[in-house]
Amino acid sequence: MAEEKDLKYRNLFLGLLFDGIGMLSFVIPGIGEFSDVIWAPIAGWLMTRLYKGKIGQAAGLVTFVEELIPGLDIIPSFTIMWLYTYVFSSKKDKKIES
Template sequence: MTDLVQNPKKDRKHIKLILGLLFDGIGLLSYTVPFLGEGIDVIWAPISGLLLAYMYKGTIGKVAGIFGFLEEIIPMLDFIPTFTITWVYTYIIKSDDKK
């Protein structure tokens, strides 16, 4: 507990992971509704893109937002976990580059 108080960025990192998994799950829900699924994606695609751009600032957020929008709007690409991939890139791959 004291680690979270001393390092609030670590807490935000875990919250972003949980939210990302939730949002990736929402993106997969379109597969559960036959024939209406792609229509749902038309609504979810811009929301997904905006959420990615909001959660991850700067170039990473912009690129992820565009990719997330395209992934949701193009049929049959919904299975790609864009939020989780962005989290892994931001907190694992990019942080390894800093070391």
């Protein structure tokens, strides 16, 4: 149980960090869009490492595309995936158990 909680908060911290890195391209005008070409595949791969299975693969693909398309960096895909995994899916699982 403690391991699950540690993993949950580790993923939250890493997700916020990775979303922050993805948004850094807005800070450096001109260079930012070039950095997205480098960051997009890394972000997609990191997403598949944080979240296993088909849902992680789908999220990795969405993250890759989101980071690659100019202007969409503002979307916090890692944080959204964390919310989906640990908040919304948890509620659904609890309803099924009841």
